[in-house]
Amino acid sequence: xxxxxxxxxxxxxxxxxxxxxxxxxxxxxxxxxxxxxxxxxxxxxxxxxxxxxxxxxxxxxxxxxxxxxxxxxxxxxxxxxxxxxxxxxxxxxxxxxxxxxxxxxxxxxxxxxxxxxxxxxxxxxxxxxxxxxxxxxxxxxxxxxxxxxxxxxxxxxxxxxxxxxxxxxxxxxxxxxxxxxxxxxxxxxxxxxxxxxxxxxxxxxxxxxxxxxxxxxxxxxxxxxxxxxxxxxxxxxxxxxxxxxxxxxxxxxxxxxxxxxxxxxxxxxxxxxxxxxxxxxxxxxxxxxxxxxxxxxxxxxxxxxxxxxxxxxxxxxxxxxxxxxxxxxxxxxxxxxxxxxxxxxxxxxxxxxxxxxxxxxxxxxxxxxxxxxxxxxxxxxxxxxxxxxxxxxxxxxxxxxxx
Amino acid sequence: xxxxxxxxxxxxxxxxxxxxxxxxxxxxxxxxxxxxxxxxxxxxxxxxxxxxxxxxxxxxxxxxxxxxxxxxxxxxxxxxxxxxxxxxxxxxxxxxxxxxxxxxxxxxxxxxxxxxxxxxxxxxxxxxxxxxxxxxxxxxxxxxxxxxxxxxxxxxxxxxxxxxxxxxxxxxxxxxxxxxxxxxxxxxxxxxxxxxxxxxxxxxxxxxxxxxxxxxxxxxxxxxxxxxxxxxxxxxxxxxxxxxxxxxxxxxxxxxxxxxxxxxxxxxxxxxxxxxxxxxxxxxxxxxxxxxxxxxxxxxxxxxxxxxxxxxxxxxxxxxxxxxxxxxxxxxxxxxxxxxxxxxxxxxxxxxxxxxxxxxxxxxxxxxxxxxxxxxxxxxxxxxxxxxxxxxxxxxxxxxxxx
Numbered sequence: 001x002x003x004x005x006x007x008x009x010x011x012x013x014x015x016x017x018x019x020x021x022x023x024x025x026x027x028x029x030x031x032x033x034x035x036x037x038x039x040x041x042x043x044x045x046x047x048x049x050x051x052x053x054x055x056x057x058x059x060x061x062x063x064x065x066x067x068x069x070x071x072x073x074x075x076x077x078x079x080x081x082x083x084x085x086x087x088x089x090x091x092x093x094x095x096x097x098x099x100x101x102x103x104x105x106x107x108x109x110x111x112x113x114x115x116x117x118x119x120x121x122x123x124x125x126x127x128x129x130x131x132x133x134x135x136x137x138x139x140x141x142x143x144x145x146x147x148x149x150x151x152x153x154x155x156x157x158x159x160x161x162x163x164x165x166x167x168x169x170x171x172x173x174x175x176x177x178x179x180x181x182x183x184x185x186x187x188x189x190x191x192x193x194x195x196x197x198x199x200x201x202x203x204x205x206x207x208x209x210x211x212x213x214x215x216x217x218x219x220x221x222x223x224x225x226x227x228x229x230x231x232x233x234x235x236x237x238x239x240x241x242x243x244x245x246x247x248x249x250x251x252x253x254x255x256x257x258x259x260x261x262x263x264x265x266x267x268x269x270x271x272x273x274x275x276x277x278x279x280x281x282x283x284x285x286x287x288x289x290x291x292x293x294x295x296x297x298x299x300x301x302x303x304x305x306x307x308x309x310x311x312x313x314x315x316x317x318x319x320x321x322x323x324x325x326x327x328x329x330x331x332x333x334x335x336x337x338x339x340x341x342x343x344x345x346x347x348x349x350x351x352x353x354x355x356x357x358x359x360x361x362x363x364x365x366x367x368x369x370x371x372x373x374x375x376x377x378x379x380x381x382x383x384x385x386x387x388x389x390x391x392x393x394x395x396x397x398x399x400x401x402x403x
Numbered sequence: 404x405x406x407x408x409x410x411x412x413x414x415x416x417x418x419x420x421x422x423x424x425x426x427x428x429x430x431x432x433x434x435x436x437x438x439x440x441x442x443x444x445x446x447x448x449x450x451x452x453x454x455x456x457x458x459x460x461x462x463x464x465x466x467x468x469x470x471x472x473x474x475x476x477x478x479x480x481x482x483x484x485x486x487x488x489x490x491x492x493x494x495x496x497x498x499x500x501x502x503x504x505x506x507x508x509x510x511x512x513x514x515x516x517x518x519x520x521x522x523x524x525x526x527x528x529x530x531x532x533x534x535x536x537x538x539x540x541x542x543x544x545x546x547x548x549x550x551x552x553x554x555x556x557x558x559x560x561x562x563x564x565x566x567x568x569x570x571x572x573x574x575x576x577x578x579x580x581x582x583x584x585x586x587x588x589x590x591x592x593x594x595x596x597x598x599x600x601x602x603x604x605x606x607x608x609x610x611x612x613x614x615x616x617x618x619x620x621x622x623x624x625x626x627x628x629x630x631x632x633x634x635x636x637x638x639x640x641x642x643x644x645x646x647x648x649x650x651x652x653x654x655x656x657x658x659x660x661x662x663x664x665x666x667x668x669x670x671x672x673x674x675x676x677x678x679x680x681x682x683x684x685x686x687x688x689x690x691x692x693x694x695x696x697x698x699x700x701x702x703x704x705x706x707x708x709x710x711x712x713x714x715x716x717x718x719x720x721x722x723x724x725x726x727x728x729x730x731x732x733x734x735x736x737x738x739x740x741x742x743x744x745x746x747x748x749x750x751x752x753x754x755x756x757x758x759x760x761x762x763x764x765x766x767x768x769x770x771x772x773x774x775x776x777x778x779x780x781x782x783x784x785x786x787x788x789x790x791x792x793x794x795x796x797x798x799x800x801x802x803x804x805x806x
Contacts, residue, residue, distance in 0.1 A: 001632045003658045006570055006604055008514045014663035017493045018467025033457040042452045049445045054436040056644040057774065064421025090420045096499055096668040103667055111411045167409055201409055229404045241459040243673035255406045260417035264506055265499040269672025270646035271448065371460065
């Protein structure tokens, strides 16, 4: 029969069935294969399964719908140490990655026609989600110190004067996607003050926040907040494994009750949760240190390759952490076209227009550097430079050779 | 701040934070603790992690968004052997339990104001979902041979004559929830014929279909269908572990592409998928046989306890499989009230009005018997009889004693 005539208004369609990664894969939140601690993870899941045993017979491992209690208890201490947060296990909901967390928060707070405040360059999946929901976005520029809070104040004052009230400010304050910037403590305080002045909620997405080269970061907005204004979203995807799909939302119970009612999948996978509950208390801190060393080496390889292959035809700011680099081309290069030409040639990149609302977004690309090994990074950047040269005449010369 | 004023139209609110299972837990799809094959599951996840190793660095274990390919390949053969289905791995989407599968299918096909056809007594979570979506339900009675297809034909003819076209027929043909009935082969053919005549899609939920005492069952509707009309939903929750959260949807690619676009959680948990891919080919068949023996023993314990404690004041049909019993009280008992009195006394039951659209739904309760051990079943039924007697004067006498 013809399913097309039955489709709801919610549908889009995915491409053809998945056919494998491209040769040079600079997209997606995959991590460094070499840093996955397979043996320790196996030991952890073994210990966890021996401990919980036949509790697997029940939904939620006898911990209820918010997720495995020992992992929530670990998070209480981890979030205090890393993010300056005070919360209880009852204020944490374990989710299928931070993405399910984001979907639940959006479902709880947003109707079509609502407005959210977003950083101008942004996680593409966030922009897609808001668009799908029919939600309007007001965008605030980001620089190397995070969201520009003076611009935030201007925007909110204008909206307040016009009788408009955004539902929340969505921000990635710590290792912003895609720029990698870390919002300064000063701006964090400013943001919270402005949010209080205009009585706007804040949704803070810290899914990359553990990936900082020098390990130094300001307290999270949730940690600095004194008014229960901030909803905090985090993840283990970028530090341990994205395949595990374990993220979390931290929110006060009076919102948590609504998130739970919307989480209709009867819990997220148990094995990942008990694995993390065993692994993290023993290994997380050391693991993150070594992950960051490996990532910084790959970033150096990437920036070295870009310098060599593209020279002064691209610009980037060297980020203090993360798994991506936000790269600006001169205006002769249309990165939407570059991505569409490079894709079929085996080089996948995120074109800027999918990751930014700024007017010159088509001059940018996002390059994810965690997954490909260093040789692949170098060869992929060389291939991208060749494709860019053939398509736009830029770069005219490689570092050591005429094209 | 006050989150209440920010809530979307989608919100409901959950009760207080979870505080543990009641003493006598006759609700929920939990399974028999004694049958969870913890050692074999641990061996399977170990083998799986050793095999996939650092593939955990990527979303979806290098199998793409539809889930771990070896598990989908196992399902292709399992569904052929158990359910008479012919499908390819590209037509299978692994989901976070069958519930996520149901949510995705509903999202893809339903808008508020649409109509679905449902069995009159039904899975409470399905009724809740359709209500939340603002979808109208036309209900068809169920008897010991499944949905009454003559009534289905009458309803669809009436709707067709009125220019109405339901989006799909939602059915639990094999071990119907809550009655436990198995739709006969004859009625399956009739249902497909009627669906074809009125060009209505069919959503078949087979999440309990492996739990049949004699192991005999008709081919699934998907298997009998010749017109790509049926979407098939299944699960490993009831046979291996609900905590794992692994279910699946089988659908043609032209619908699958839409389901994938709606599955915004970037895949379901990897460990559960690789565990099942290792465990099932070796153990599933034998495991299900022994699970069914254990469940039938518990059902016998439950029916024995009901006979003893309630005598002729309750009626039930002894089901050929499943984890629940649908019990009818005489009309002096209001089961909504019974459930609300029994809950605080430590006896959790599903009152019929949550699991049925039939006019006498308040005479029924659903009792799940898989999780409590046999002593608990007996003690719980005795406690329930005492509560029922104290509240309604029914049963007047226990088997051997005056109350």
